[in-house]
Amino acid sequence: MADRSIHVLGLRCRKPLFLFFGFVALCSLSHGSTSSGSPPAAPIVGSSVLPSSKILSVVESTGGAEMELAGHQDRQHERCDPERARLKVFMYDLPAEFHFGLLGWTPKGDGVWPDIKEEKIPDYPGGLNLQHSIEYWLTLDLLSSRFGDRRGPCIAVRVMDSREADVVFVPFFSSLSYNRHSKVTPPMKESTNKMLQNKLVQFLVSQEEWKRSGGRDHVVMAHHPNSMLDARMKLWPCVFILSDFGRYPPTIANVEKDIIAPYKHVVRTFENDSSGFDDRRTLLYFQGAIYRKDGGFIRQELYYLLREEKDVHFSFGSIQANGIKDSTRGMRSSKFCLNIAGDTPSSNRLFDAIASHCVPVIISDDIELPYEDILDYSKFCVFVRTSDALKKNFLLKLIRGISKEEWTRMWERLKEVEGYFEFGYPSQKNDAVQMIWQAVARKVPEIKLKLHRHKRFSRFDVDR
Structure with missing residues (x-):
């Protein structure tokens, strides 16, 4: 039966027809009475920045299936209930050299994980390293998913028996490994990054979980485009979490098969933004590397x-x-910002x-976007084909033709969806961590289909 609930100020209320208006009033009053009883927000660890609290409720519809997408709200009173999690995840206890050991953490005794309740969690490196830090946030989220006092809801929960799991998570900090350990240091003959990838492949193919599924239910993080260059061809059956498909053959x-996840933004979230159309004096803004290879010629x-x-700012810039x-400063004072391949x-x-x-x-013909199966980017982004953007006067005529009212609608929508792209620990409802887990959960039916087909003749397989 279809869900016949309504949303009032971010709360969901059932609506039997004979009580419809009474429930609307009740839900509104209930919302107003809870704020004083909410416990304080949990601390934020490392470099995470979470936006200010909001009262927002957005419902996106996809093929008749309804999914609530809400911004960061005053919901710390909600707790992770492992029994209600959508996704059961088995995580390999890989040695620390594959994850927190890359951050300088040393395990105690036979342990492989830091005690994230009792000891300081190692910080992920800042700067541009943070762009690809999803490996850090997803792993922390799983490690904390069974905490009895964890605040905030959870989509994914860690299980200790792989036979109960929907997917198998591989906690290799592959982007950090690439960024920090790709150079060969004499007398070594190969880089630490390549060595770790080779060891990872050897470990995975020897596990019972891999043998049961052929890797089809394994989730591997490879967010930096170069992060798994040596192993990706051997791990092709896995579900990769990527930033794009730019350096991957479609096979x-x-x-x-795979999941596109957002980068962690490096500018601070614009909290309490009241800078409307007339306050943003620059029409179009771009600052970054101008001369790029491959598809970047358009810059x-x-x-x-x-x-x-x-009224256009287009200049070279770097993180230096x-x-x-x-x-x-430039983006906050501009109406439109160029995102060019x-x-x-x-x-x-x-x-x-x-x-x-x-x-x-967005001027990038081959771009794939996070959660686009449930999120309509056309409501807050402008898409321009490369061939059109290169026509003289086309781009500026298009941008100048967008009215103040239309821009304001997109600006308001940006403020509604910004929470879906925020990483942090502890994770909050419908932040980037939870949205990525939801994306994984939506892949599970297809994964199960592949596994069932894989097993068709398994009982008749014999050594020949």
Whole structure:
């Protein structure tokens, strides 16, 4: 039966017809009476930044199935109930060298995980490293999923018996391994990053869980485009969590099998933003590397087209010196922010723009976007084909033709959806961590279909 609930100020209320209006009033009163009884918010660990509390409720519909997508709200009174989690996850106890050991943490005795309730959690490196830090946040979320006092709801819960699990999680901090350990240091003949990938493959293929599924139910994080260059061809049956498909052949990674996750933005979230259309004096903003390889040629072409326009900021920039502060100021004072294909179809710039409430203008024909099966990006982004963007005057005519009212609608929507792209620990309802787990959960039926087909003739398989 279809869910016949209504949402009033972020609460869900059932609506038998004869009590419809009474329930509306009751739900509204209930919402107003809970704020004083909410316990204090849990501490935020590491470099996470969570946006201010909001009272928002957004319902997205997909094929008749309804899913509530809410922003960060005053919901700390909700707790993780393992029995109600949508996704059961078995996580390998990989040695520390694959995860927190890469952050300088040393295990005690035979343990492989830090005691995240009692000891300081190692910080993930800052700067551009943070872009690909999903491995850190997802692992922390699983480690804490069985805490009895965990605040906030949970989508995924860790189980200790792999036969009870929907998926098998591989906690290798592959992006950090690439960023920090890709160089060969004499007298070593191969890099630590390559060595870890080889050891990971050897470990996985020897496990009973892999033998049962052929890796089809294994979830592997490879968010940095270069993070699993040596192992990806051997782990192709797995579900990869990626930033895009730019450096993958479709036989190894594709939208049907794998998951696109957001970058962690590096600018701070624009809290209490009241800077409307007239307050943002710059029409169009871009600051970053202009000369790129592969599909990034469009950046330099657009630079030559737009650099003389008086209400456009298009310049070179980097994270060095005050690069992040400059980008923060620039995006917050601009109506539209360009997100242009670079070496790969995606970049962190899109998520910096969302956090800055600067309406993204996406010029990247091959880009894949996080949660796009349930989230309509056209309500808060402008999409332009590369071929059109390179036509003289096309882009600026399009942007200048967007009315103040239309821009304001997109700006308001940006403020509603920004929470879906926020990483932090402890995780909050419908933040990036929970949204990624939801995306994994939506893959489970297809994974089970593949596993069942894989088993068709398994009872007749014999050594020949």
